[in-house]
Amino acid sequence: MEQARPHDPNPKATFLPKEESSLTFPVDKTALLVIDPVNDFLSEGGAAYELTKNTLKLHNMIEHLRKTIEGARAKGIPVLFGPMAYTEDDYTDEKLQKRSGINRMMFETKMFLAGSWGADFHPDLQPQQGDIVLLPHKTCDVFRTDLPEVLQQLGTTHLVIAGMAANLCCESTARHAIEDGYDVTMIKDAMGAASLPEYEAAVHLNLPLVSNAVITAEEFLEALEASAAAVHVQEGDTVKGSDNGDIGTVEKVVKASGDTEGYILVPRGLIFKTDTFIPLDAVTKRSGKEVFINIPKLVVGEMPWKEAPTRKERMAKQGPLAGEVDKLYRSTTASVLTDRV
CATH class of the missing domain: 3.40.50.850 (Isochorismatase-like)
Structure with a gap:
């Protein structure tokens, strides 16, 4: 599939390296x-x-x-x-x-x-x-x-x-x-x-x-230094937020299977009072024994990560398919300039 580029007349909202699974800088x-x-x-x-x-x-x-x-x-x-x-x-x-x-x-x-x-x-x-x-x-x-x-x-x-x-x-x-x-x-x-x-x-x-x-x-x-090899989360890694704040240590890495989404488990400790189940696709980078997630430490406790993520929950977070939406804003729809002329 061709990726939308920054100078497309009407670029589609996208993440350019969306097909990559490594946590490095290629x-x-x-x-x-x-x-x-x-x-x-x-x-x-x-x-x-x-x-x-x-x-x-x-x-x-x-x-x-x-x-x-x-x-x-x-x-x-x-x-x-x-x-x-x-x-x-x-x-x-x-x-x-x-x-x-x-x-x-x-x-x-x-x-x-x-x-x-x-x-x-x-x-x-x-x-x-x-x-x-x-x-x-x-x-x-x-x-x-x-x-x-x-x-x-x-x-x-x-x-x-x-x-x-x-x-x-x-x-x-x-x-x-x-x-x-x-x-x-x-x-x-x-x-x-x-x-x-x-x-x-x-x-x-x-x-x-x-x-x-x-x-x-x-x-x-x-x-x-690790950019030539595929790098993934490992047990014992230190988890950091996108603000570089320490969140905890990876106790378990669970891959997606059946009704369960992939996640890493950070056990409760001095920072968090409950176990934290961080979705694997929230992990963005690995440096040495550190992995970074794209949520700041300051708000990790506000995320709905108190239990292992399920496929059903992920579907609910994704919302409806574009073709199934009659009105983007429920009570009205997006207007364009030609509608007002």
Whole structure:
């Protein structure tokens, strides 16, 4: 079956790697997107450095980003650089300084001016031969560049995102990526923000809900070491939420059979007062002895996972077939512009 691609006129909602069963980063289908690794954010004297420096130092962000980039290159994973650059035309003709709060801030502080030192790449994070430098994005969403075409040409289904800033460009791009069907992973210690509250809110609250996992650079690199083999959940693995929070240890792995759906059993303990039966298809990645599910630890206790999942329950969660629905919204139906003309 042909997969819907991001530039289809009316793309069908989908998950591009839906036929895959491995929990790895397939080298031939993964790309690393590094957003705004430039002097204005990362170097002393940069226009925003006094705002970002605390988050950069807290997690040794530049070093972790450098290792992430080098690790991807070593495995043959394409590294894409997504910078910003503004010209006089953007402000005099297009009035971008009037478009949003972040656009106004960048205009007033002369950030990312085309051809300037501030818009250039940090000395430790320079693109190399074989890397791809995208056309500049003009606010937060890197998909509003040539990124969709590049990903399609590369055959990418798994997008790994790092860079600046966690709560703005990284988050906006992740949101667009999941809407277009990509498997999205965020590298938490290879990102920074303008303040610690902004960083913490993004990494612990928002990004875990608009990606499949928020992991560390070390976890990403360790996962790459297993990318050549099929990797599955194993008893004794540590289960982590999409926010990187520890959930527990896998006591049992049960495959689907008969009326029972596949699941992993995490026994009750200090964190959860009852056994937790996590559906196998909620597990998205494996790094070393850690497996990640696409639900944050903060809300795992709210999931209906107190008993082994059944086929009947799964059918109820899936809802009706599209052809069996008369009205999408029960009391009315979706309208189109031609209906109003």
